[in-house]
Amino acid sequence: MSEPVLSVRHLSKRYGDGAPVLRDVSLDFEAGEFTAILGLSGAGKSTFLRCLNRLVEPSGGEILVPSAILDREGGQIDVGKFGARDLRRWRRKVGMIFQQFNLVKRLTVLENVLSGSLGYTPGLPSTLRFFSSADKRRALLALDRVGLLPFAYQRADSVSGGQQQRVAIARALMQRPAVILADEPVASLDPKLSLAILDLLRKVGQEDGITVLVSLHVLDLAKRFSGRCIGFAGGEVVFDDAPERLDETAIRRVYQARTEELKAYPIPT
Amino acid sequence: MSTLDRTAELVLPPPPRRAAKVWALVALLGLILAWAFVGTGFDPVALVQGVPKMIDMASRSWPASYSLVVDPSAYEFPHRLTLEQLLLPVPLHGDLAYVKTAWWQNTWPNTLLGGTLQTIQMAVAGTVLAAIIAFPISFLAARNTSPDRSVYMAVKSVNNFLRSIPDFAIGLVLISAIGLGAFTGVMALTFGTATVLIKLFAEAIEGVDPGVVEAVQATGANRLQVYSFAVVPQIMPSFLSFVIYRFESNIRAATVLGLIGAGGIGELMTSYFRMFQYQEAAMTVLVLIVLVMIVDFTSARLRKLVI
Numbered sequence: 001m002s003e004p005v006l007s008v009r010h011l012s013k014r015y016g017d018g019a020p021v022l023r024d025v026s027l028d029f030e031a032g033e034f035t036a037i038l039g040l041s042g043a044g045k046s047t048f049l050r051c052l053n054r055l056v057e058p059s060g061g062e063i064l065v066p067s068a069i070l071d072r073e074g075g076q077i078d079v080g081k082f083g084a085r086d087l088r089r090w091r092r093k094v095g096m097i098f099q100q101f102n103l104v105k106r107l108t109v110l111e112n113v114l115s116g117s118l119g120y121t122p123g124l125p126s127t128l129r130f131f132s133s134a135d136k137r138r139a140l141l142a143l144d145r146v147g148l149l150p151f152a153y154q155r156a157d158s159v160s161g162g163q164q165q166r167v168a169i170a171r172a173l174m175q176r177p178a179v180i181l182a183d184e185p186v187a188s189l190d191p192k193l194s195l196a197i198l199d200l201l202r203k204v205g206q207e208d209g210i211t212v213l214v215s216l217h218v219l220d221l222a223k224r225f226s227g228r229c230i231g232f233a234g235g236e237v238v239f240d241d242a243p244e245r246l247d248e249t250a251i252r253r254v255y256q257a258r259t260e261e262l263k264a265y266p267i268p269t
Numbered sequence: 270m271s272t273l274d275r276t277a278e279l280v281l282p283p284p285p286r287r288a289a290k291v292w293a294l295v296a297l298l299g300l301i302l303a304w305a306f307v308g309t310g311f312d313p314v315a316l317v318q319g320v321p322k323m324i325d326m327a328s329r330s331w332p333a334s335y336s337l338v339v340d341p342s343a344y345e346f347p348h349r350l351t352l353e354q355l356l357l358p359v360p361l362h363g364d365l366a367y368v369k370t371a372w373w374q375n376t377w378p379n380t381l382l383g384g385t386l387q388t389i390q391m392a393v394a395g396t397v398l399a400a401i402i403a404f405p406i407s408f409l410a411a412r413n414t415s416p417d418r419s420v421y422m423a424v425k426s427v428n429n430f431l432r433s434i435p436d437f438a439i440g441l442v443l444i445s446a447i448g449l450g451a452f453t454g455v456m457a458l459t460f461g462t463a464t465v466l467i468k469l470f471a472e473a474i475e476g477v478d479p480g481v482v483e484a485v486q487a488t489g490a491n492r493l494q495v496y497s498f499a500v501v502p503q504i505m506p507s508f509l510s511f512v513i514y515r516f517e518s519n520i521r522a523a524t525v526l527g528l529i530g531a532g533g534i535g536e537l538m539t540s541y542f543r544m545f546q547y548q549e550a551a552m553t554v555l556v557l558i559v560l561v562m563i564v565d566f567t568s569a570r571l572r573k574l575v576i
Contacts, residue, residue, distance in 0.1 A: 055487060088489040089489065091487055098484060100480050102480040103484075104485070104498055104502050105503075107498070115490070115498045118489065118490035122494070129498070
């Protein structure tokens with residue numbers, strides 16, 4: 001077995017004095033793996049993903065990554081100990097996809113994709129939104145991969161929701177990511193577009209060997225696309241196995257449902 | 270049975286009893302009103318007695334002195350220069366160059382047209398300068414972009430303090446420091462406008478979609494890049510709208526500053542009134558009305574365009 005691209009060790013998070021949102025989470029992710037993260041709202045899925053690129057600061061534990069990711073020698077290094085500079089170098093290797101797409105609406109589709117290269121071009125030109133022709137070419141190629149090349153010069157808010165999520169994927173690809181974190185990427189899309197977006201995420205993940213972590217609340221989608229399912233409940237990992245192993249007991253554990261609740265509101269599988 | 274027939278059976282809740290409260294409130298308002306009128310020496314008799322004087326003054330202002338604008342003699346063109354030499358950037362030597370500079374610097378701003386244009390120049394310079402100063406500072410004065418909470422608190426409270434100083438007071442201080450003239454007016458406008466724009470800009474920044482900020486941060490962008498990509502595009506329409514609106518108010522403010530000697534059409538207006546040249550003063554007021562109308566109209570149009 002190869003060295004995992006991401007090793008989470010005893011990760012915990014609590015906001016202020018509140019109840020812990022994550023308790024002692026330990027997980028390993030292989031390069032190129034496509035993992036679905038399941039759980040109710042508030043189970044800690046979003047917080048877990050955001051801890052990995054430290055958009056949320058973890059309260060404890062380690063996030064170990066190979067030092068080669070920051071072009072360094074040596075074994076594994078802890079993301080939690082990165083200073084501002086190393087953190088930016090790590091973030092640029094981690095693409096993130098959001099439920100609300102989070103594109104810059106008043107900029108063009110192309111500029112949104114180019115923003116994926118900001119971690120590689122920290123200088124003044126990119127701050128003033130000037131990019132090299134090589135970067136522009138890469139951005140156009142990324143747009144072509146998600147099938148949106150004709151929309152490159154349109155304003156981001158002029159394209160549909162499904163297309164905006166494709167732009168977001170192109171932005172992530174522009175980062176030349178080792179990992180893509182997708183936080184409920186299809187929760188704002190209709191079922192047909194959901195399939196298309198997840199299919200695209202799986203495809204680019206396979207082609208580029210990107211480790212993809214997708215949080216989902218539709219069980220069927222998780223079973224259909226992922227090679228591995230992780231169930232969160234109350235901030236803990238309560239399931240971690242192949243999707244075929246998600247039987248009724250496992251589902252009950254993930255969704256914390258009692259048998260009578262399951263009968264009244266059966267979880268679609 | 271229709272619903273109408275059932276109204277007789279309805280047991281109505283008791284009507285609200287607020288009569289006493291309403292009367293107390295009315296009495297209180299009456300007292301406040303009386304306090305305000307007594308304190309300002311309200312005197313309708315003086316107002317009525319003043320009517321003949323007003324009519325007299327109006328008749329002496331009529332007709333407004335149109336020649337101030339249309340009569341070439343009002344511009345006191347130096348006879349040693351041709352109009353072409355005066356108005357176009359042609360090379361001149363010695364004495365003639367001096368005459369030309371003197372006319373542009375001393376005579377032209379004191380004509381009605383020149384004074385009006387100077388007021389516009391003051392408003393443009395003051396507003397743009399203030400916008401340039403306010404733009405970077407507003408990022409420090411916004412909770413979500415300030416590098417540190419203490420920086421945010423410090424910038425915000427200093428700005429709140431500076432904003433509470435009236436433009437007029439700043440104008441008076443600056444006049445005693447750098448003397449009379451349009452430049453003083455521009456500086457006073459810049460100061461007053463910058464403090465207001467910092468507040469408005471900062472509030473616009475605090476209203477940006479945090480999801481977009483998070484998304485750009487997640488690409489590994491540094492602080493300035495996050496500002497440029499996630500914040501600036503979102504706030505640009507409100508920024509421009511605020512700047513245009515402040516330009517509009519600065520045209521008025523520049524006129525008021527003229528009253529204390531800071532150049533432009535306001536200065537002309539006071540000097541005509543002081544010299545009892547009512548026809549000239551009336552013309553100045555007319556020009557001012559037209560100017561404000563034009564600026565109101567265009568700024569409303571421009572703001573619609575940017576939003």
